[in-house]
Amino acid sequence: MKIELKHGAGGVATSELISDLFSKYFSNPILNKMEDGAVLPALQGNIVFTSDSFVVEPLFFPGGDIGRLAVCGTVNDLAAMGAKPFYLTASFILETGLDSSDLEKIIQSMTSTAIEAGVKIVAGDTKVVPGKGGLFINTAGIGERNEKINISAHNLQFGDKIILTGTMGDHHAVIMTSRLGIETKAVSDCAPLAKIVDRLLAEKIQVHTLRDITRGGLATVANELAAASNVRINLQEEQIPVSEPVKGLAGILGLDIFTMGNEGKFFVAVASQDAERALAIIRKEKYGENAAVVGEIVEGKGVYVQNNLGSSRKLNSLQGEGLPRIC
């Protein structure tokens, strides 16, 4: 079946689409009430609230799809605040001509990723626009954060060590090569990282800042954080983890690892004395095995990268277009 405009009209066809696909997979007691809004139990502590839209093209790629991306992106934004993710909404803008079997695969992927990440999809919306068989997904998320947690972009402190939870550039490389039709062994890193954060906090690691390194890559994230905390970030070039396929592609295609996007990698800043312990905790986790300490926070401004000859260069945020529709 192909999606038609009637599936977005709010009448019988919309209702059938919802019951045949969305409710079937996302089913849970809160969603199943089918009210105008989901009624949630009271939460302890602070609520963390976020939302992202996903427009990635192609819809399916090695290592994931737009559905997995949409769940991971919002789960990771909550986890990056030190919150435990609990509830998501999922709103779909479908283009006419979308094959319902592709939509079903995407919904199945969202369902399994939500289970993996420990979140429930409790509300949603479906619209249809004329198009060429694509779709956009928005997820909003609610998490719960202990009132004592102060993880923030503004909280980098002198001497903090910077850990990356894994290799840089994998998602970017996969989307680019998918579009160009280049064969590669690169796989998207699209993954939910809440469990890593949960372990760090459970082990009382002094985590000062966390950030999901997505569009704009490490260079952009590091510059935003350095500015927000009014510090300088020093990175060690040879410590940045990069997978072999991505290293090869970067060489051939002239890509800059520092501005390539990821979808399952965190920038983690911890108190210096906790760095080795934090690294060991992260490396034990499924999506943290390639974690590395890559730099530190010092006095000053901006972001600098030192190579193994000792020379240092300033690293700027992404200028220009990057790779459109990477997420």
Add this chain to the structure above:
Amino acid sequence: MKIELKHGAGGVATSELISDLFSKYFSNPILNKMEDGAVLPALQGNIVFTSDSFVVEPLFFPGGDIGRLAVCGTVNDLAAMGAKPFYLTASFILETGLDSSDLEKIIQSMTSTAIEAGVKIVAGDTKVVPGKGGLFINTAGIGERNEKINISAHNLQFGDKIILTGTMGDHHAVIMTSRLGIETKAVSDCAPLAKIVDRLLAEKIQVHTLRDITRGGLATVANELAAASNVRINLQEEQIPVSEPVKGLAGILGLDIFTMGNEGKFFVAVASQDAERALAIIRKEKYGENAAVVGEIVEGKGVYVQNNLGSSRKLNSLQGEGLPRIC
């Protein structure tokens, strides 16, 4: 300035767009922290959580625009659950070629509507896709609901009176005539209705069910509610409020008032003994002056409309396409 792909890349251009437009207007202490998620104070009672995407075309229409619609739609979904709306996210999918002055008008409209509705926009996201200068907006919302409130689609009770908060079909008529280039005095009813709900609850009206009458119109909403509560809904045709311009258009264009969409109208079911008092409260409010009692809940199934000759017909949910991209 026209929106380009670089504005969605997550780099410098995205950052400038955010500071020049989004942060400038939406500014508040929570949003201004520019974290991966908004940290909210603890809320009392139950949290109500909802999300809708908006794809209306044209972007500007008599009585509103996509920005006002995006704020009202989510505010009204929260209010329809008996919740007080507090926080919204706003996520934009911009098409290339969109004029930034149009985007600015839309953001200004969202800002003033958010103030009117008493909500704060605390987080957001911006993506750019190739296109023809359009945009889509998703808003997610969080509201707070007293734990004792039991307003629900499943809560219609025999004898309940049904009140409509105003005239039917205005938004639908405006979008249709805008596209056809027909001159009309119809104005969209796009409005935030949280204050009406707030007043009803403050005055201890026994409200059993509330529903935002959007896509699919009264016929679809009434059928969904009758099924959810396992009751029959009887409507009195001559009591349904309809504005003069919409009545004229419906006659000329052969439109069915019962399946026409609205963006600022509630279906309200209250205990019979409270109906007159509820009506008086609603009529005193800015968006409730044309409210009317239009029917009641009886034993049985389905939705029936009685005309003033006493004959009764079954009213079905919207079949087919309705009007695409109405919201």
